[in-house]
Structure formats: C-alpha cells, structure tokens
Amino acid sequence: AQSVSQHNHHVILSEAASLELGCNYSYGGTVNLFWYVQYPGQHLQLLLKYFSGDPLVKGIKGFEAEFIKSKFSFNLRKPSVQWSDTAEYFCAVKGGSGSARQLTFGSGTQLTVLP
Amino acid sequence: EAGVTQSPTHLIKTRGQQATLRCSPISGHTSVYWYQQALGLGLQFLLWYDEGEERNRGNFPPRFSGRQFPNYSSELNVNALELEDSALYLCASSPLQGRSNQPQHFGDGTRLSIL
Numbered sequence: 001a002q003s004v005s006q007h008n009h010h011v012i013l014s015e016a017a018s019l020e021l022g023c024n025y026s027y028g029g030t031v032n033l034f035w036y037v038q039y040p041g042q043h044l045q046l047l048l049k050y051f052s053g054d055p056l057v058k059g060i061k062g063f064e065a066e067f068i069k070s071k072f073s074f075n076l077r078k079p080s081v082q083w084s085d086t087a088e089y090f091c092a093v094k095g096g097s098g099s100a101r102q103l104t105f106g107s108g109t110q111l112t113v114l115p
Numbered sequence: 116e117a118g119v120t121q122s123p124t125h126l127i128k129t130r131g132q133q134a135t136l137r138c139s140p141i142s143g144h145t146s147v148y149w150y151q152q153a154l155g156l157g158l159q160f161l162l163w164y165d166e167g168e169e170r171n172r173g174n175f176p177p178r179f180s181g182r183q184f185p186n187y188s189s190e191l192n193v194n195a196l197e198l199e200d201s202a203l204y205l206c207a208s209s210p211l212q213g214r215s216n217q218p219q220h221f222g223d224g225t226r227l228s229i230l
Contacts, residue, residue: 034218036221042223043118043119043205043221043222043223043224044205044207044221045221046218046220049218090158092158101146101148101163101165101170101171101209102148102160102163102171102173103148103150103158103160103207103219104160105150105157105158105159106157107157108157108158
C-alpha cells in the first residue's frame with residue numbers, strides 16, 4: 001500500500017527564514033504529487049501539484065517543490081517565509097492506476113512563523 | 116464558482132447512534148471522496164464515489180457507508196457510532212471520471228463529536 005512520510009511534525013521559523021519541508025512516498029510507479037495547506041480555521045487548499053514534466057513545480061504564494069524520482073521525494077520549499085504562512089502542510093500522493101484515485105496523505109507538518 | 120459544501124458544520128451524537136453527513140461537490144465534478152481527519156491519525160481515505168457508484172473504500176469497517184445521488188452530491192453514513200469516530204470528516208471533489216490527473220478540492224468538513 002502507498003505510504004507518505006513527512007518527517008517534520010512541527011517546524012518553527014522566524015520571518016524571512018528559508019523553509020524546506022520533507023516528503024517521501026513509497027509507490028514506485030507513476031504518481032501524482034500534491035502539497036496542501038490548511039490555515040487555521042480554513043479548509044485544505046492546494047498549494048501545488050506535480051503530474052509530469054519539469055520536476056521543479058511552482059505553486060501559489062511563492063512556494064515550490066522538487067520531485068526527485070530516485071529519492072521518492074517531493075520536498076516543499078520557500079525562500080523567505082512570512083507570518084501568514086503559519087499553517088499545517090500536508091503532502092499527498094495519488095497512484096496512477098484507476099483504482100487508486102484517492103489521495104494518501106502524510107501526517108502533516110505544523111509550521112509556526114514567528115514575527 | 117462555489118466550492119465544495121458540507122453540512123452540518125458540527126454534529127454531536129452519542130455512542131450507538133447513527134450519523135449522516137452531506138456533501139455537495141463543485142459544479143461539474145463527478146467524483147466525491149470522503150476522508151477522516153482524526154486527532155493523531157492524520158487524514159485517512161474513507162470512500163470514493165464516481166457517477167453514482169462506489170469506486171474504492173479505505174480500511175474502515177462496513178458501518179461506514181455512503182452513496183452518491185444523480186446530482187453528484189453524496190452522503191456519508193456512520194452506524195453504531197463509537198467514541199473513536201470523533202473526527203473531522205472532509206469531503207473532496209474532482210472533475211470527470213477518466214481525467215485522473217486532476218486535483219481534489221476540499222470542503223470545510225463536518226466535525227463529528229461522539230459523547
């Protein structure tokens with residue numbers, strides 16, 4: 001079965017610091033990869049997605065992620081975080097087969113940005 | 116466009132009762148997914164409906180069931196409620212069957228509390 005690992009459960013940064021959140025998945029075939037964000041009191045929102053092509057994908061709010069197939073990784077990065085980036089971040093994977101349309105989520109990383 | 120809508124926002128039940136949660140997908144989306152977000156367990160896939168049929172289910176007991184109506188809205192039913200069913204239940208939708216590389220859009224969730 002597909003599994004997703006987010007190794008950082010809680011990350012605390014100061015404003016303007018750089019961010020990298022790790023995500024590793026287990027499925028060896030074709031995958032679709034996603035990062036979702038959940039701001040306090042809000043619903044899950046899509047930050048960015050990777051389906052194919054350029055392994056460096058850019059999302060909203062200055063976030064980007066790099067797909068490294070050999071490492072089964074899809075790490076999320078932002079060069080300079082803001083206080084408003086405080087939220088919980090979820091990495092998710094969808095397998096390519098027809099019976100695997102659902103998302104498998106990582107356990108989430110709570111990011112706290114100090115002003 | 117209107118997003119995924121879920122009702123009720125909060126539902127309080129006692130052990131042994133039955134709960135019904137509702138979801139309306141984004142207009143034009145035919146697939147509906149249900150996820151459980153329980154404290155300490157992360158987001159876990161429950162059920163996937165498309166074109167009125169159950170396409171896949173996660174590792175949950177049969178007392179978790181649902182259906183999808185002709186207008187693509189969906190219900191999640193949980194019978195014989197147990198304390199550990201207390202969680203946020205999220206509904207997501209995505210566009211047309213066959214277009215597997217489409218992201219899922221999430222609703223705000225229904226908070227189910229079992230007393």
